Amino acid sequence: MSRHRRKLIFLLGFMGSGKSTVGELLSRELQWPFIDLDAVIEAGQGVSIREIFERAGEPFFRQLERAALTEVLRTEPAVIALGGGTFAYEPNVELIREAGGATIWLDCSLETLRQRCAGMQNRPLFRDPESFRGLLDLRLPYYRRAEFRVSTEGRDPGEVAEQILRLRLY
Numbered sequence: 001m002s003r004h005r006r007k008l009i010f011l012l013g014f015m016g017s018g019k020s021t022v023g024e025l026l027s028r029e030l031q032w033p034f035i036d037l038d039a040v041i042e043a044g045q046g047v048s049i050r051e052i053f054e055r056a057g058e059p060f061f062r063q064l065e066r067a068a069l070t071e072v073l074r075t076e077p078a079v080i081a082l083g084g085g086t087f088a089y090e091p092n093v094e095l096i097r098e099a100g101g102a103t104i105w106l107d108c109s110l111e112t113l114r115q116r117c118a119g120m121q122n123r124p125l126f127r128d129p130e131s132f133r134g135l136l137d138l139r140l141p142y143y144r145r146a147e148f149r150v151s152t153e154g155r156d157p158g159e160v161a162e163q164i165l166r167l168r169l170y
């Protein structure tokens with residue numbers, strides 16, 4: 001019997017931590033649907049996350065993110081890859097906690113995160129190395145509130161998915 005009320009796995013962590021790639025692999029193994037929160041937002045708006053930030057700004061993006069989160073919580077079972085900022089907003093943390101699933105922080109060093117995000121055009125909050133570090137520092141106290149921490153440092157996404165399966169959450 002799982003100690004989680006609902007069959008939901010939330011993957012959280014900074015941009016570049018591997019949430020989407022690991023989430024897809026994990027969902028395949030579990031044979032559960034995979035939901036990428038950023039993709040839900042983009043599909044709903046018909047434009048990219050970058051364009052949403054450019055046209056309407058971050059506060060509007062956060063409203064869309066919260067609405068998308070509320071919507072995806074209706075699906076069960078599901079592996080849900082959150083955006084890098086989703087779990088850093090208290091109302092979202094509460095929603096996720098109340099949802100009754102498992103929260104897993106994909107942790108990784110600043111240097112590796114930087115390398116993975118360098119050159120990617122779809123991350124409006126990846127501006128320069130200094131602000132990247134500042135944002136990560138602000139987020140870490142939130143990420144640490146996840147129930148589980150899994151390191152993705154030096155591991156390929158398949159190994160990370162394996163490690164999550166070994167937690168025997170369900």
Ligand code: S3P
Pocket residue numbers: 013014015016019038049082083084085086122123124125
């Ligand atoms: C964000 C991370 C992005 C996306 C948006 C905001 C953040 O998701 O939601 O650009 O605030 O860190 P990824 O972590 O999937 O890149």
